[in-house]
Amino acid sequence: PIDGPRLWDSLAEMAKIGATAKGGSCRLALSDEDKAGRDLFVSWCEAAGCTVTVDRIGNIFARRRGRDDSLPPVVMGSHLDTQPTGGRFDGVFGVLAALEVVRSLNDRGVETLHPIEVAVWTNEEGSRFSPPMMGSGVVTGVFTLEEILDKVAQDGARLGDELVRTGYAGEAPVDHPMHAYLEAHIEQGPVLEVEGKEIGIVTGAQGQRWYEVTVTGVEAHAGPTPMRLRRDALVAASAMVQAVQRVGLETAGDACATVGILDVHPHSRNVIPGRVFFTVDLRHPDADTLADMDRRFRAAVAAIAEQHGVGAEIADFWHFPPTPFARPLVDRVREAASGFGFSHRDIVSGAGHDAVYVAGKVPTAMIFIPCEDGISHNEVENIAPADGARGAAVLFETLVATAGR
């Protein structure tokens, strides 16, 4: 029901903005590149006859009228921001597949009962500004608007100021009404590809706990300070990185444990590090297991700090529990995939998505497509055009079934 080549062309066009050397994209949230990507999206939506509004946290909603336009919209969407060395599909695919659904509805002159909208959520990645999923988090009341506007980036910029600077500090209130929410996304892992499945029916997302750890030792000279007298914050922190890895490896099921940022102070070749800051990201589909990972992680950090004679502070940074999606809507996605004869399997999302927050407010489902070698958050991230077209087709069918004729 959709135009695969048109979708593919739009993906390629968007990927030119912030294109990186190795074929990826860098459009950090509310950077100049993110603004350019948003502007392109808005121009496409207007050309498709949509009315575009922007809310106070910078989320964009492109609306196609419904037969009863007083009904709440069925919203499809994802995000346009990327990781520093991000790919061309993470987030973008969900946004442009949704736009393709709108364009196809236009081509066929199909009216829907509910209005429909394509959403671009602000700062899903959580890289430049952290935590992730800020735009959807504000709309669903997980965060207050004020706390998010005051977030400061790694580069020192304030989020509220960057919204104004890029022209996306909108006027619309953040309590946006929605009838249901659908998000198409690349899997970002290897499961569908390994099993040769064309569509992932996402039943929910695994839980996440993010932390910040600060290790405090004693700065001293790397030459005349005997090894046994040192309190080297980096030696201790590196043992903690190993321990985080073990928490991931030694947990049953699909556990993940990652240290993504680690900063050394004072950052001089001949100074024993006096302070190390690092981030930890623990994930598991089961709440009790995630709680157990949390306990083991904390115990390991405390034991290593003790053993090395350093201080270690763990701050809770962000978390969400394992989140199931709406059973009837998930069933509808499965029926759409089956209807097309696409091979599929149920799958739990390893990543957080705006859908996770939206699921707390309105019925929500997600559609996964395979990505090459399961690689994401990497410039080489890739998909097969046919997989993209299949995902958009399933989105089309589910949307029409949900919005009504």
Place this chain on the structure above:
Amino acid sequence: PIDGPRLWDSLAEMAKIGATAKGGSCRLALSDEDKAGRDLFVSWCEAAGCTVTVDRIGNIFARRRGRDDSLPPVVMGSHLDTQPTGGRFDGVFGVLAALEVVRSLNDRGVETLHPIEVAVWTNEEGSRFSPPMMGSGVVTGVFTLEEILDKVAQDGARLGDELVRTGYAGEAPVDHPMHAYLEAHIEQGPVLEVEGKEIGIVTGAQGQRWYEVTVTGVEAHAGPTPMRLRRDALVAASAMVQAVQRVGLETAGDACATVGILDVHPHSRNVIPGRVFFTVDLRHPDADTLADMDRRFRAAVAAIAEQHGVGAEIADFWHFPPTPFARPLVDRVREAASGFGFSHRDIVSGAGHDAVYVAGKVPTAMIFIPCEDGISHNEVENIAPADGARGAAVLFETLVATAGR
């Protein structure tokens, strides 16, 4: 023979430039603060009747005429640059003790046969610009002037440009003639304090090997990427940090092994690190043992890389062999200490100093004084005023004995 309170006042005055919150100093090489420290030093030397010249690498030489001014000078000195979170005495003590010797010679109307000079060497610390000991290295032919002028700082500045900007791109040629070289310095380690000795008779410096290691894994998403499929550059690098630590701990004698800098790429909370860069600093007083540490370090890095399925490149960054000082001059320092009745012991320097490079060219010796808790390269670095005065007195006696009356 010297004026202890005057020396202490000058140390306090200099420490005001680039003073840090915790009582230390930050005068990174060729920064605005380093320039201000140099300017203050030059004004003091001129007030003491010295003639000041600056060479093409920015070394400052303040000269007091000798009875036979055609003879090569006996040079005393050290450096005024500091670590990012440096102390008030590392380097500065050697420079201002030398200035105090000149002032005391003036007070007493003592003439010396050889002219004498106080040297401030450019960028001894090797923190902002690396490697260390650049000014003395250029003067002694270890480095070419051109290669050093082209060094680029962590902050992107070119050394030659910073010399011009700060007004220390001098005209004097870099092959400065010297009769002998004397450097007073804080020990920067705990030995003298623990043994209750007032003066360290430095017989030489341990050898150093510095490296840069780049670990290359595969960036991927911290959520949907199973632990067993990851090639996490930081997990591998943290095992390497542990291995460097073991090389230090498991070597007989006073071995040191330190990772001072470690940078993670792409530096995002939810991205498995694809690349890690870190620096390694290995030290030992014995050349064969240092060579053995080098072998064990390389083998450990290779084995860990193999085990984690990541790449690891080791680049040699800088090194110098264990360096003995000139026996007769060292004996003269010992005689001076004994003459004053100061308790003393022979000691090998754990740190590199400008004296190490100068020792390759002219007879060289160093005088150590204790520092509090053996702590250096730390804002809390401290000395007792009486220890400073003792060190300056030994420097005075050794200088006069070497420069002749």
